[in-house]
Amino acid sequence: MIDRLNHVAIVVPDLDAAATIYRETLGARVSAAKDMPEHGVTTVFVELDNTKIELLHPLGSGSPIQNFLDKNPSGGMHHVCYEVTDIIEARDRLKAEGARVLGDGEPQIGAHDRPVLFLHPKDFCGTLVELEQI
Ligand code: CO
Secondary structure, three states, rough: OOOEEEEEEEEOOOOHHOOOOOOOOOOOEEEOOEEOOOEEEEEEEEEEOOOOOEEEOOOOOOOHHHHHHHHHHEEEEEEEEHHHHHHHHHHHHHHHHHOEEEEOOOOOOEEEEEEEEEEEEHHHHOOOOEEOOO
C-alpha cells in the first residue's frame, strides 16, 4: 500500500539555523521558508535525490507542533511521510484494520498541495505517520 518515502519531518527551534546546517554544513539543496498558516507551521524543504527532509517550526499561537517543541526544546524527528496512490482507499483499509486516523479522518491539503492524512503514532511503532496521495 505505501510506496516511496516522501519526506521525514523534523521540528526545529530555529528555522534559519536549521536551514543553514542543511545548506552549509551538510551541503544540501534547501528551499525558501514557506508559512502555512492553515497548518500553524513554517516549512523549509531539504531536497535530496531520493527523498526530502521537512524542517518545521511553529507559526502563530496554537500551532500543533508547539507542544512537541516544548517537550523537545532542541528539536527532533516529528513524522515520516509515505506516498500512496489512493488516500481514501488507504484510509479505509487502515481503519478496517483498527488503525486510528487523526482529526476528522478526512484528507487535508498538505505542504505539497496534495491530500494528506496522519495516523496515530501508537498504532505505528511510536511514529507519527503522514500519508500523501501522489
Ligand atoms: Co509532512
